[in-house]
Amino acid sequence: MEALKKEFPKLSLKSFYIPYEISQKLLTPELSLKWVEKAYLWLGSKREKVQMPEKLYFFYQDGDMRVMPAVAEIDSYVISGIKTISVHLDNLKRKIPTVVGFYTLVDSKTGALLCIMDATYLTAMRTGASVAVATKYLYNEKSARVGIVGCGTQARTQILFVSQILKVKELIIYDISAKAIERFSEFLRRIKVNFKVAKSLEEFSECDILIT
Ligand SMILES: NC(=O)c1ccc[n+]([C@@H]2O[C@H](COP(=O)([O-])OP(=O)(O)OC[C@H]3O[C@@H](n4cnc5c(N)ncnc54)[C@H](O)[C@@H]3O)[C@@H](O)[C@H]2O)c1
Known part of the structure; x- marks a missing residue:
């Protein structure tokens, strides 16, 4: 040996x-x-x-x-x-x-x-950055109504990165877990992004960009 x-x-x-x-x-x-x-x-x-x-x-x-x-x-x-x-x-x-x-x-x-x-x-960083790159190349306006379905880890990097590409004039969020919505809401308040919680998925039809 x-x-x-x-x-x-x-x-x-x-x-x-x-x-x-x-x-x-x-x-x-x-x-x-x-x-x-x-x-x-x-x-x-x-x-x-x-x-x-x-x-x-x-x-x-x-x-x-x-x-x-x-x-x-x-x-x-x-x-x-x-x-x-x-x-x-x-x-x-x-x-x-x-x-x-x-x-x-x-x-x-x-x-x-x-x-x-x-x-x-x-x-998580790659996923958030990918959404931002897609937004940059597929969406031509400088501001958007953004929807996020699923308020977990990826949602956090997705909103952080998309905010670097354009002005989020309205953010609508949704999750099947009330606890996940509560924790994501705290996160959004910390990063100073205004948002509302959707009561139904129909509310997302008003969004320019929908992230799932
Ligand atoms: N394609 C990729 O490159 C890539 C990369 C990372 C994660 N993912 C996928 O993205 C998803 C989310 O990952 P994460 O790290 O944010 O997970 P996470 O567990 O942190 O968050 C997921 C959230 O989605 C919510 N959810 C589950 N079912 C739902 C439904 N029907 N409607 C609304 N909300 C719902 C959960 O309650 C949870 O809060 C996973 O499925 C993961 O596999 C894909």
Whole structure:
């Protein structure tokens, strides 16, 4: 065994771990918006440079896990990795987000691990930024009546990012959980966004932008 260990005592590359708390510090809204927009523009023009094999799904009693591999060839640099994300609907009772995950980044030259990083905060920021990028390219006005159905984690980043793209002249929110509405209302008051709670889904027909 010792002889075997001496053959390859270490991998040549250093690898990093970026936990949730650090990704919260590193990933600013500005950076997220800038890079999500760049990524979509790049993907639109270089689709042939990306491999995205089928997702794998695993089901547990309390939720599921989705494994999402991807490889992108950006000029001479090939970046590859796997996002592993879980959806556990009872997590909020445990005071952790419903959507939880991590990302493994691999050096495509050697296959060695470069980095394991949180994908919980990353996903929430990416989802919010994606909505903002879609709004920027699909909606031409400077202000809008916005509706949000589902007042969870993604709703928070979605409203934060959309507010950076245009003026939200009216926000209507809805959730099947009264507790979720109450907590989201507190969040909206903290970020100083005026809103009203919809009594029925018909009220959303007045919205210019509907986020679900
Ligand atoms: N496509 C993507 O890239 C992507 C990324 C992240 C999350 N998601 C999905 O977005 C959804 C929300 O994620 P989250 O992190 O905000 O979850 P969350 O649990 O924090 O929030 C979801 C909210 O939706 C509410 N809800 C459930 N059913 C509803 C209904 N019929 N009508 C109105 N409200 C309802 C829940 O009460 C809860 O408050 C999940 O289904 C998740 O899988 C997709």
